[in-house]
Structure formats: structure tokens, C-alpha cells
Amino acid sequence: MVSQHGILLATHIISSSYGEQCSKVCDCLLRRGTLTLAQIIRFTELSKESVVNCLRVLFNQNCVQPFSTQREGAYDEAPKNDEAPKSVTQYIALFDNIIHKSRARKFIQIVSEELGSDCLKIFHGLIQHGRLSLNRIIERNEQTTAGESDVMVVKESFNKLLNFRFIERCPNPEPFLAPPSDDKSLANKRGARKGKTEEVQTVEQSVLEAAAPTESLRFLEHIDCASEEKIEERHARVTLGKKRKKEAMVLDEDLMGAGEKKEIIWRVNYEEFVRRLRDKTFISYVKTRLNDDASIVLSATLELSKYTTVRQKAEESANLSVNAIYDEVIKKDGGIGMDFDRIRASLARLGCTRSSADGETYSIDLKGITEKAQNEEVESVILKRYGREACRIFKLLSKAGRLLETDKISDDTFVEKKDTLKTLFKLWKDDFLDMEKVSVNGSKHATLLWRVNKQPLFEKIRDEMYHAALNVRLRIVHEQEQAKEVLQLPREKLVGELEKKYKRFFRIVVILESSAINLDDVIMLFHSF
Numbered sequence: 121m122v123s124q125h126g127i128l129l130a131t132h133i134i135s136s137s138y139g140e141q142c143s144k145v146c147d148c149l150l151r152r153g154t155l156t157l158a159q160i161i162r163f164t165e166l167s168k169e170s171v172v173n174c175l176r177v178l179f180n181q182n183c184v185q186p187f188s189t190q191r192e193g194a195y196d197e198a199p200k201n202d203e204a205p206k207s208v209t210q211y212i213a214l215f216d217n218i219i220h221k222s223r224a225r226k227f228i229q230i231v232s233e234e235l236g237s238d239c240l241k242i243f244h245g246l247i248q249h250g251r252l253s254l255n256r257i258i259e260r261n262e263q264t265t266a267g268e269s270d271v272m273v274v275k276e277s278f279n280k281l282l283n284f285r286f287i288e289r290c291p292n293p294e295p296f297l298a299p300p301s302d303d304k305s306l307a308n309k310r311g312a313r314k315g316k317t318e319e320v321q322t323v324e325q326s327v328l329e330a331a332a333p334t335e336s337l338r339f340l341e342h343i344d345c346a347s348e349e350k351i352e353e354r355h356a357r358v359t360l361g362k363k364r365k366k367e368a369m370v371l372d373e374d375l376m377g378a379g380e381k382k383e384i385i386w387r388v389n390y391e392e393f394v395r396r397l398r399d400k401t402f403i404s405y406v407k408t409r410l411n412d413d414a415s416i417v418l419s420a421t422l423e424l425s426k427y428t429t430v431r432q433k434a435e436e437s438a439n440l441s442v443n444a445i446y447d448e449v450i451k452k453d454g455g456i457g458m459d460f461d462r463i464r465a466s467l468a469r470l471g472c473t474r475s476s477a478d479g480e481t482y483s484i485d486l487k488g489i490t491e492k493a494q495n496e497e498v499e500s501v502i503l504k505r506y507g508r509e510a511c512r513i514f515k516l517l518s519k520a521g522r523l524l525e526t527d528k529i530s531d532d533t534f535v536e537k538k539d540t541l542k543t544l545f546k547l548w549k550d551d552f553l554d555m556e557k558v559s560v561n562g563s564k565h566a567t568l569l570w571r572v573n574k575q576p577l578f579e580k581i582r583d584e585m586y587h588a589a590l591n592v593r594l595r596i597v598h599e600q601e602q603a604k605e606v607l608q609l610p611r612e613k614l615v616g617e618l619e620k621k622y623k624r625f626f627r628i629v630v631i632l633e634s635s636a637i638n639l640d641d642v643i644m645l646f647h648s649f
Contacts, residue, residue: 125586130218145174149213181250187327189297220390238277253383288389291331395430398649416455417466420448435487442480510543523569582646589639
């Protein structure tokens, strides 16, 4: 579930880029979940034409994913004769992709640093338009480049982006999501009765999984038409069984862009950029908390694991031999002088799991690094709000991971019991701690026990970051509105008071944009890593 402030931030991002109507459709989908076209029209009170146009924009910007499913109540109904199964198109908002829109500057900087200006032009086009075919990319480059555009240079730059996995094939425009099978439903019920805590796949995860192209196709530029038709035919046979009626496809083709159906359509691969930002954050964190050697070894390990840890919230790196790690370490800046003993010492500091089954191999606990960074972020928040004593109390409870009595907390943190109790109640009132009252041996006076419940706490911090990020964006809009008169004037006319206003505006905006970047780093730590 997306939090309240998360929804407000997402709708503000859509509103500022694509208008109020798109924002209204997006807000409706984020709050209500999957909806049909008719339901969106009813809930938003917009015209059918407006909703269709908004869905087309949001789909092309990868913010909405359509999918078809069997109509409710039709699961047990067998189709009569050659009649197509009853199905309906539904739409789901992709919260992560919407938030990624605000990270365009970060993504652009990565492409600029690694691939240069020619690749950056193509990437700019995909950031702006969302989805483009290679032919459309070439046409756009011709329109934006002074003089003749070299098609070979464009194709070469496109292939570089593809090889670095900065772009990918677009997913299936309307995958079919099959209803859960009876066996699966029965297994879930049995698991619930036995008290098993199995992770249930959300509708969004199921839709994205059904829509995703296979890994063999995802980063492949060319494929012969016969092979692609066979793949599509096999996919349709597995997922749907029978083709939908032609009339039912008319609206969906209009939304997806029927004219581009025969071409391969490309988009930005957010997954790869999140991985790179995560790796950069982890390396910086380890360098600060441990030392340069550990950060170099971590960098080498993450580089070797890049294709296995690309998924969101990867828990550990690939299992790598010490020889492979050494070969990668000596390629890094500062790694040329490192020997096996230094590498093993750094792996130990990183808390690696060592295995001897297939020789000397190591795996880095990425989840552990994430949790340490998250804990420190929460501790910094508590330090600023409640002071050093509160921070010491929180650290103790966080490391303990269990319920502790007030007296023990007071003794271990060297804080007076009265002050300890006062601080604990503050933290509990603001949802940083859980409290339980326990009566011992029928005593009238209950003993108070305290603990940190990290999952809801991290969700609370993330929501606060969404709220702060929204406030910063609104403040930037306010400052732009206030300085509209000054910004519209030519630079040579900005003298005296006007020049002061101009300089003030840019000074404030630079500070606000820096704050927005820092807040987004924290959001990614608690949401994406």
C-alpha cells in the first residue's frame, strides 16, 4: 500500500509534468487500485475522451500498465462453442515509475558521465517521450540536430545504451492476468492455517511479471519476424488460450498506439539506474564507516554481481571466488596494491558469508548493509528531534531487537530512570517505539517493556520523507511563481532591486533542489534498496 503522502507526492509529479487531468486519473488509480475504464470515468467524473487521452499519456510515460483479466463472476463459466472468454481491461498505476520521473537528473548525470553527449541526446528523448522506436529516435535526432544527422552514429549510440542496459524493450502492452488456480488458492489456505508467513505477490507485481519480456529479448535489438511471431503466439496460447474479440481490442489499440505495434518500442530501464545508485550509496557508506579497502572490495563484488543483484531489494551478492574478487579489485583505483590477505580482511569486515563447498567463495549481505544504513538514518532523526540521551536509548533497543524493561534501559544507557521513562514515552507517543504492560506475579503495578518494531518504523520514516519531499517541491513552485516577473525579463534588464530578486531566487532554488536530492536519497534507501 502506498502511504498518503506518497500518493500526494506522486500526483504532484504527474500534475507538474502532464497536467491536472492526468494527475486526477493517477490519484484515482493509486487510491482505489486496479480499475476499468468505466470505473475511472465514474470516479474521476471526467469525460470518456479525457480519460482515454490521460491513460494514453500515462501509459506512454510508463506510469500506468493496462492488463486484461477474466470478468468477475466468469471464472467458472466455460465459453460456449467458439465464443471468446469473457475478459475486461483494467489499469494499474505504477507508483515506482512515477517517483522515478523526479530522478531524471540523476539518471542523466550517470549517462553523461559514462557514455557522453551522443548517447545523452537519445536518452533525453526517451526521458521526455517515455517510449520510442529506433526509427522515431533517428527522426527525432534529425529534427533536433543542426545540419545532417549521421544515422550510423545514432545507431552506435543506441547500441551503447542497450549494452549498458540503460534502455530496454517495453513490456507487453496488455498482458493477460489469469485468475489464481484452485490448487494455488488451496495451498495458500493451508499455509495460512499452519501459520506460515509466505510472501504474497501483489497485483502490481503479478501484472509486471506477466508483462515483462523474457531476459533473452529484453536487451536484444534485432530478432527475425518469424521468431518474434512464434514467441508472441506461444505467449498468447499460454496466457489467454483464445484471442479476444476484435471489437474488444479497438479501445486498447487506441491507447497503446496501434501504429507502432509492428516496431520494437524502447524505454528507460529504471532497474539498472536504481542498482547503480544503490551500489554508489553502499560503497560511500562502507568507505565512511569502515575504510577504503572495504569500499574497494565491495565495489569489485558489486560489479561482478551486477546482473544478479539488479532486482529491487536484492538481499545478497552473487557467490564469488576469492580469485575472481582479486582480479576485479586490482582493476579499481587504489586496488592495485591489495593482496589476498587484505581482501580477506575486508570481506570479514563486510560480514561476508564464506563457503568452502566450491572452493573459497564469498557472498556479501546487502540486506545487512541496507539495514545498518537505515538504522543510522533513523538515529540521526532521533538525535535532531530528541537529543543524545534519546538516541542512546533508541540504539540500545534497536540492537537488542527484543522487549527490555525500563530499569535495564536506564542502567545500560546511564540515564536517570525518571528521564529514561520521560524519553521512552516521547518516543512511544511519536510511534518510534512499541510498549507492552506486563503484570508480574499478580502485582497491581505493571512492568513497562519497550522495543523497536522496525518495519512500521521504517514505513513511518519513509512517509515523512515523502511529505518533506512534497513540501520542498511545492516551495520551489511557490518561489518560481513569486519570481515570475523577474524570470521573464532579459538578463541585461536585471539591475538594482530586480537583480537582487533574481539572485535571491536562484540562491533559494539551489538550496531547495539540493534538499530535494538529499531527501530522495533517503526515500530510495527506505523504499528501493
